[in-house]
Amino acid sequence: MEVFAEYLDRIDNPSHRERLEAVFEWIMDKFPALTPKIAWNQPMFTDHGTFIVGFSVAKPHMAVAPEKAGMLRFADDIVQAGYEHTKELVKIRWDSPVDYALLEKMIVFNMADKADCETFWRK
Template sequence: MIAEFEEYLGKIEDEAHQERVRTVLNWVQETFPQLEQRYAWNQPMFTDHGTFIIGFSVAKPHMAFAPEGPVMEEFADQIAAAHYNPGKKFGRIKWTQDVDYDLLKQIIAFNIADKTDCTTFWRK
């Protein structure tokens, strides 16, 4: 884990929440070892060939995953089925909910494939 991720994690006051985010970040890196870690906009994120794939953040009631708006639309039914609270560009996983790693894997794999030829950080 890069030092900036550890610094970010250290700011999460609840130890259980801190450990959960660490587990998810490590899972992403182990599952998609080709992704690069980046810390920007005050959140840990993962990129592929310089393009954004997914970012994570925390708030008092939840952990959020942000794969960009088009991906949220693509997976709207699955996100709803997981009972996650969707936003336009991110989803919220309550601390009391399980992390659906299969869904995260599908979202990340979709973004990697969809942005194979993307030459910008964000979708245009």
């Protein structure tokens, strides 16, 4: 969690900070092969140097970015979970539960889909 400490310290709302930290801890426990890092001032997880999932925060929500392919693959699941979204982000309101099963599916999909990827982003 040390890699994210400075980012987390900048989150003013303690409950938002704790919630995001809990998500990061869950990912590190569930997917120990992923590398946590800060890039473009955002916390993210990579696998063999390729992007798997990233996060950002806004006043009303945390955002999860599984890349466009992940958004397309899980579009129905995202809607079913009741999350707002854009083409690139899933918005999880601070007062909504985190759908860890959906987050797990997105991460597993990206890890498998990008297993042979040699670039950071999909081409």
